Amino acid sequence: MTRTPETQSGRSVRNGLRYPLVAATIVVGAVAGILLFAGVPLAARSIAAIYALSIAGLEFVRMIGRLKKGIVGVDVLAVIAIVSTVLVGELLAALIIVLMLTGGEALEDYAQSRAEREMRALIDRSPRTAHRVSPDGERVTVDIGVSEVAVGDVLLVRPSEVVPVDGLLSPEIDVAEFDESSLTGESLPVLRHGGEQLLSGSINGPTAIRMTASRDAAHSQYQSIVLLVSEASAHPAPVVRLADRFALPFTGVALLIGAVAWILSGDPVRFAEVLVLATPCPLIIAAPIAFMAGMSRGAKTGIIVKGGAVLELLSRVRTVVFDKTGTLTYGLPTISDVRAEPPFTAHQILQLAASAEQYSSHVLANSIVEYVTAAGLQLHDAVEAEETAAGGVSARVGTDEVHVGTLGFIRDRAPRAKATTLAAGELAIYVAVNNQFAGAIIARDRLRGNAREAIAELQRRGAEHMVMLTGDAYATAASIADLAGISDVRAGCLPSGKVDAVATMPDRPVMMVGDGVNDAPVLAAADVGIAMGARGATAASESADVVILVDDLAKAVDAVAIGQDSVRIALQSIWIGIVLSVVLMLVAAFGVIPAAVGAGIQEAVDLICILNALRALSSPPRNR
Known part of the structure; x- marks a missing residue:
């Protein structure tokens, strides 16, 4: 459907509210430009200076918090660059630095929100209330918390409501329709007859039904999965932003060149001129753009990656853990x-x-x-x-x-x-x-035709340890593992045992590839969880970091390839920015590049880095 101007305007407003500092920077720049054009330069410069210093102060507070944790990021150089350009009167350069700083953070926030959205959706769908039918034959219902449901309680489930706990459909009901997509991935409604098992998390159809609880909430299917997923995801592996690894040495080099230029020339403007060309815009924005481009590229091929940090972990995977049935095998025994x-x-x-x-x-x-x-x-x-x-x-x-x-x-x-x-x-x-x-x-159950080749390719890409985790007997698991080329087989595992096994694996990051509801906890516990198969609505998919929408094990290899390509291109973009900035800083140290011109040149450097980062959109996977 064609978007109307009102729709686009509404989206712009929403984006502005979501990223107020980006919107505020653009507004301040526009107001300062209007005032300057109107012949009120003092007001224009004052507004720009006050705003830029306010952002620097806000970033300084955040910088102190990171420094207390031992993290030196690109924000150190950003604060110094903003303050120095304001002090020497180069306000246009100051606003450009602020825009790149806030814009890069907005891109990172957008990528992170995609991952959090899926987890919130899983938890929000967890049943919270139940309608208990009184045992006196009056058929009167009382609303209670789902945690108060006891085994044997008769419950009323109204049309389109979520089944609160596991139970049995009332025998007096001939047939009822349920949406079990959040549990099984089956998009079509499922018919259940009187006396059949109902699982919590299913959505009732158009007719009210009665059921008898066979489990309390703590032991029901959906709540157990949500609990394990929440516990596992509450302790994610710490991820340092890619650009922060370059921040300390780059900041030191920039300050050294600026200080030497100031001392030798005796002119503080020289320091600002150097710092303008040392703005950390390539470091701030190149990696998020490369990661977003990689995520977009994956989505076009049926691979949904939930965040740039996931791509970075994919690029460094050292252990790959596979479920057996439906992952290494076709799942059609x-x-x-x-x-x-x-x-x-x-x-x-x-x-x-x-x-x-x-x-x-x-x-x-x-x-x-x-x-x-x-x-x-x-x-x-x-x-x-x-x-x-x-x-x-x-x-x-x-x-x-x-x-x-x-x-x-x-x-x-x-x-x-x-x-x-x-x-x-x-x-x-x-x-x-x-x-x-x-x-x-x-x-x-037959081994997938491309399983052995996929495992060999993952090893070629740096994964050193291949593991199979399964609830099946060892003899069954070992035969499939041998055909696939996996030597580490751990059989007879319950869901909690799989979580413990992944948590204790020494070679990290650990990538888990699985499908089905029972894989959800271990997918969340792994550094990178990949849910495979066209089951986008399953709890496994919602707890995973990567969802493969087609039933193809080779896509797990492609996900790693996209992660490696994205990180490689992000690093290239960062290094291009660093090298060009250092060269330009050395030139500016001799006073031949005014700050205003330097700001324009730095924008050109930023553009080069951005265009290079966008190559992650189309960079093909390396030959398998």
Whole structure:
């Protein structure tokens, strides 16, 4: 739709309110110019001087705070440059420095806000209230905090409301529609029948429903994910702005050249003339522009990067951690064998397992249900179904207590459960009935065709340590890891165990590549979390630093390539600015470049740095 002038004006106002110092600098410059043109130079110079010194004072306070933390940034030189140009009367140069300073900070703030927006969206969608139905048969509801919901409470969920806790849909309801996109990434509405499991975070459809809480809020799906993500993201790895690494030596060189010029000439103006050409504009603005250009380039190819700091971390990745199912493999397992333990038969195992698993959204559960349905076997109704993250499903099917899941999950319920032999690419789903080991269902999930090449390319780009973290059994994980070229395999991991493993890895930065809701905590805990696959609405995507919108592992390599290209171009731009500035400072030290002319020349240097930084928009990935 074509934007109207009013719409563009409104956007300008909003941007001005968001970045008031940038807007104020432009306004002050315009007012000073009008006053100067009107023949009131004293007023023009006074307004410009007062404003520039005010910004310098504000930046000085911030500079002191950073110095107390041991951080010397480009703000030191910015303050000195502003004050010196005002003192010698070069107010145009002072305003230019202020504009570049505030503009560079605005660009950094914009990039940072993109990352914070996704995290706020995840937390804001967390359910906060519930409508509890009174047990006296009156069907009267009382609004309570979601933390007050107890197991067994009957709850009313109105149209378009969020399901507050995990529970079972009332059996008296034939079918209801839910939006589970924030949990599964499935954009289409999902139909749930009476007695089926409902997960917190789902959005109810157009009809009010009743449900019975099967878990309290602290142990429900969505709240558990939000809690882990919030805890992990509350302690991010410290990131120093790229330009700050050059600030101290560049500031020292500039002050030395200016001081020598002042001493040898005896003219303080010479110091200001040098400092004008030493303005840190290339350092302030080159890196943010290169990073924003890299983020834009990624978005065009289906890679969403949430902030310039993420690009910088991507460029230095030393450890890459992979989830297995759906990341290194296609995530589309097919049933290949059933190994029953007497007195159970393969027919019984499949039928009972599928009946229990029909309430799970896990990819393995779907595979079993689809296989049994295609074989023409009848599914039985299950009650009291409960799913344990990264473990399995427990449900009562008729008179039988059925448990389906990992070997560790089953051994907790049937101690005599034993591991089955697996070939490369196979995985086992273990089954127990009434606390007796019943057997295993064998599924096969293929390694992605480009997985080995992607891992080799990541190693070529500097990643020294490759790790697989998975909840699957070791034998299954090891076979896939061997095919992919990964030697460090950590199997049988729960979500909390994955977070701990990532937190203790020595070679940093650590990049985690995964998909699915159970990966959300570890994606947030990693220095760089990459959520892979067309699941932009999942909790995993919201907690990740990078979201890949297409189901292609090679895009993780492209993300690293974009980070490395962006940092390389940002460094080039910074060095171009530094070298040109030093050369011009040396020339200005001899008094041949007036401050006003120096300001214009410095703008040309800034333009060169900006144009070079914009090359990150189109710089192609290096050959794989």
